[in-house]
Amino acid sequence: MxxxxxxxxxxxxxxxxxxxxxxxxxxxxxxxxxxxxxxTIKESPANYNVRPEKYKFKFIDLFAGIGGTRLGFESAGGKCVFTCEWDKYCQITYEKNFGDKPFGDIRLVDVKVIPPYDILVAGFPCQPFSLAGVSKKNSLGRPTGFLDKTQGTLFFEVARILKGYIDENTGETKKPKAFLLENVKNLVTHDKGRTFNIIKNTLNELGYKIFYKVIDAVDYVPQHRERIFIVGFNKEIYGKNIQFDFPEKPDIPEPTLKDILDDSVDAKYTLSDKLWNYLQEYAKKHKAKGNGFGYGLADINSHSRTLSARYHKDGSEILIPQKGKNPRKLTPRECARLMGFHDDFKIEVSNTQAYHQFGNSVVVPVIEAIAGQIVEVMDNERLNNNLRNNLQKVL
The missing domain is CATH 1.10.1220 (Arc Repressor Mutant)
Known part of the structure; x- marks a missing residue:
């Protein structure tokens, strides 16, 4: 730069x-x-380090957060050639772990200067579509979904990049072979399904055959976390009959919360008497009204609730019981493990920012599994094309 x-x-x-x-x-x-x-240009993307040295495909990482999606696609044999994330604290964490500082504002990205790539991945902003986000905005009288001018319309920035461009020299359309988009489960039902229909129709009009599924990460990590994943394949390359199956439940022992907990934790993570009393009274008040609001005292032999970006405030959705003491919050490192990040992942921001980042992140093993399925389909289609071509030569 x-x-x-x-x-x-x-x-x-x-x-x-x-x-x-x-x-x-x-x-x-x-x-x-x-x-x-x-x-007639916009700011060019940075030059990215070669990670890993050997790769099967190239991908770009939009709304990258702290790089959970990148880790998943790298594990499937990919090389990231461009990243975009405008949160300055996420940029710090991303750069510490990958050596690349993400491009900032996606609205300033010129599709023509993105290096050649095969797969686009993006977790476009979910607040306008999430249950919590919609509830909060409604209470403030603010619009949600595509009417949210600051975030909801950012899906169309993803669509703009998926559309690609026509190469002036060859006349060839430059667009990705496939994509993966991730968002909250509520995207499917937002505005009585109209929001999701707009997204599906847009992707279809851009020339992609799409597949989608809500997946609960509880089969991969000890956390109930439902997210929708949308996979698309370029019909010009793979045809309209391309088939894709989302990964089946992994054949692994059921993850439990105790697997990700530290044996010894600093006393600062234990709730104060004042906060613990407040959470208990708050839960009693809402229980009397027939509401389900309140803290979540986790069963360490099972799984937790969904980790949210607001966890830093009081940790109420996932509290760890302690014998003879008030319950405690998870540490940032434990939150990282709950999202499937390995312990070598660097956390060099404040606890508040770390909680926010992991609460907004993807579950890495889920991305790994889906990435593997996408790459398998692409590999199979490539082999089939080679076989067809060789057969034509013989005949």
Whole structure:
């Protein structure tokens, strides 16, 4: 990334400042976008390290978070050639673990400058569609789904990149062979299914055959966590009869919460008497009203509730019982394990940011399993094409 220092007179400065205020952006983003239009380019992606050295396919990682999806696709033999994530703290964690600082604003990404790749993966923002997100926005009288101007419409940025572009030299359409999108389960039912229908129709119109399924991560990690996964294949390459099956339940021992817990944990993770009393009274109040709201005291021989991005506030959805003491919160490292991250994954942000990041992340083993299925279909189709071509030569 190169830097340019500009000196402008007061009149130009005030005009830029006014435009930034109107467009609700930053000076840097406004200037990059404005200059980019004149030069018919946008900011170029960074050069990424070769990880791993040998790879079967290339992929790009959009709305990358801290890289859970990248880990899953690397395990399937992929090399990440471009990443986009605008949260500055997620960028820190991502760079610490992968050596790459993600591109920031997806709206400034020019599809023509993304390096050649095979698979697009994206966990586009889920707050406009999640049960918690919809409930909060409704209470504030704010729009949800595609009416949410700050996040909901970002799906169409993914669609813009999936659409690709026509190579001016060859006339060939440059677009990915396949994709994986991830979101909250509630996406399917949001706005009586209309939101999801828009997404499906958009992907179909772009020339992809799609498959989708809600998968509970409880078969992979000791956490009840349902997410929808949408897989698509380019019909120009694979035809409209391409078939895909999501992974079956893994043949592994049932994961339990005690498997991811540390033997010794700092006392600071134990709830104070004040907070523990508050959570108990809060639960009693809602139980009397017939509501199910309240803390979750976990069974360490089973699985936990869903880890959320708000876990840092009080840890109430997953509390670990302690003999003779108040229950405690999970540590950030335990949260990482609950999401399927190995212990060599670096956590160098504050506990508050770490909780937020893991609560928003994907479950890595689920991504690994789906990535493996996608790559298997692509490999099989490649082998079938080679066989057909060789047969034609013989005949």
């Amino acid at each position: 190169k830097q340019i220092h500009l000196r402008v007179n007061e009149e130009i400065y005030n005009k830029i400042k006014n435009e930034v205020k109107i467009k609700k952006t930053t000076m840097q983003e406004y200037i990059i976008k404005t200059i980019g239009k004149d030069l």
